[in-house]
Amino acid sequence: MSGRPTILFVADAVTLAHVARPSSLARRLDPAKFSVVLACDPRYHEFLKENDFPLLRLRSIGSERFLNAAAKGQPLYDTPALRSYVRDDLALLASVRPAAVVGDHRLSLSVSARLSGVPYLNIINAYWSPYAVGRSLPLPDLPINRYVDTRIAQSLFRLAWPLASAWHSRPLNRVRREYGLPSLGSDWFRSYTDGDYTLYADASELVPTMDLPPSHSYLGPILWSPDVALPDWWNDLPSDRPLIYATMGSSGNPALLDLVLTALADLPLTIVATTAGSAHPRVAPANARLVPYAPGEQLAARADLMICNGGSLTVYQSLSAGKPLLGIASHMDQQLSMSYVEQAGVGKLLRSDELNAAKLRRSVSQLLADQKMQRCARTLAHALATYCPAQRLSQVLTKVTGHAQS
Numbered sequence: 001m002s003g004r005p006t007i008l009f010v011a012d013a014v015t016l017a018h019v020a021r022p023s024s025l026a027r028r029l030d031p032a033k034f035s036v037v038l039a040c041d042p043r044y045h046e047f048l049k050e051n052d053f054p055l056l057r058l059r060s061i062g063s064e065r066f067l068n069a070a071a072k073g074q075p076l077y078d079t080p081a082l083r084s085y086v087r088d089d090l091a092l093l094a095s096v097r098p099a100a101v102v103g104d105h106r107l108s109l110s111v112s113a114r115l116s117g118v119p120y121l122n123i124i125n126a127y128w129s130p131y132a133v134g135r136s137l138p139l140p141d142l143p144i145n146r147y148v149d150t151r152i153a154q155s156l157f158r159l160a161w162p163l164a165s166a167w168h169s170r171p172l173n174r175v176r177r178e179y180g181l182p183s184l185g186s187d188w189f190r191s192y193t194d195g196d197y198t199l200y201a202d203a204s205e206l207v208p209t210m211d212l213p214p215s216h217s218y219l220g221p222i223l224w225s226p227d228v229a230l231p232d233w234w235n236d237l238p239s240d241r242p243l244i245y246a247t248m249g250s251s252g253n254p255a256l257l258d259l260v261l262t263a264l265a266d267l268p269l270t271i272v273a274t275t276a277g278s279a280h281p282r283v284a285p286a287n288a289r290l291v292p293y294a295p296g297e298q299l300a301a302r303a304d305l306m307i308c309n310g311g312s313l314t315v316y317q318s319l320s321a322g323k324p325l326l327g328i329a330s331h332m333d334q335q336l337s338m339s340y341v342e343q344a345g346v347g348k349l350l351r352s353d354e355l356n357a358a359k360l361r362r363s364v365s366q367l368l369a370d371q372k373m374q375r376c377a378r379t380l381a382h383a384l385a386t387y388c389p390a391q392r393l394s395q396v397l398t399k400v401t402g403h404a405q406s
Helices: 017-028 042-047 063-072 079-096 109-116 150-178 188-192 254-263 296-302 312-320 332-343 357-369 371-384 389-401
Strands: 006-011 035-040 055-057 100-104 120-124 197-200 216-218 243-247 270-274 288-291 305-308 325-329 347-351
Touching: 006 017, 006 079, 017 035, 017 042, 017 100, 017 120, 017 312, 017 389, 035 042, 035 079, 079 109, 079 150, 100 109, 100 389, 109 120, 109 150, 120 389, 150 188, 197 389, 216 389, 243 254, 243 296, 254 270, 254 357, 270 296, 296 312, 305 312, 305 357, 312 325, 312 332, 312 347, 312 371, 325 332, 325 357, 332 347, 347 357
Parallel strands: 006 035, 006 100, 035 055, 100 120, 120 197, 197 216, 243 270, 243 305, 270 288, 305 325, 325 347
Antiparallel strands: none
């Protein structure tokens, strides 16, 4: 075992998804080939208790701060935050001395990994790729939208995107220059996906790209569910009516779950809703069952429809089970994710800033009756099942570290 290279996984714990993906990959790497270490902020350590590899503390900015920046369309990390991140990264890399570092949303590794001479593998969604096909620029849920017609706001946003892209790229470029590294330019899609290797946590069947360089490749959808038991009432759920699995995730607005439960309260269906540790909704109708966390893959497999925030982690839970979904998206990441779901004909996007009970009820009824969409979701599930993200990562790591496969 002494010849195994050490692989350092770094998760920026601004949302649970960015911890879940590297944790899932690290757990599935062959321990006979690689020695694994995971570093992240302790706010989500309760979900990592079952991991059998070292877990190190690494500070992240607060989740509320991150989500507020995303909601307002501001840069996700300012220059002081990235400077602090780089200092913490450098100390971590010097301590662990890994053969490679795998980062999920840890943008500072664009600086610290290069300064340390450690190969940097960046896990990112393909809809952020500069090589993505069919991407439009969706209008995020910004404060100005409340005062301007959506179509006008959309046009203004697309016109302003080059300036917005440069603004978002500026903090990382500034810190890179301070350490003597070249600027990545004003294209945020290139800055966001920077890495010695860029690995897409997506399926090409859902989010296609073209003309990828050799350093870019697909891992496939990374599935994760919290290691918790099914609720006691699981086997007592009615089987004579549709089942809706509703979750807004760790980055969703809890008020949206309130609206979902209220809007669907008198429909002949059952709702199983997870609150992701947030305060329970004010409304708990008779047709709903609420739990803080649940094994999402099992819920998706039994459900007829998922309602979520459109984030890729929950999107792939639904699609891997062959089930269509309704995504209530707020910020740009969720909007981009759901735009490809709609293009594939396996779900529907509802903007959070235009949501009301009537629109939600109508959309749920349409999706439950849409047999073509259900067939498309089942077909896509077969394609998703062919991916093995940990195996694909292992192949890249073997190439990077020069470690011979058994």
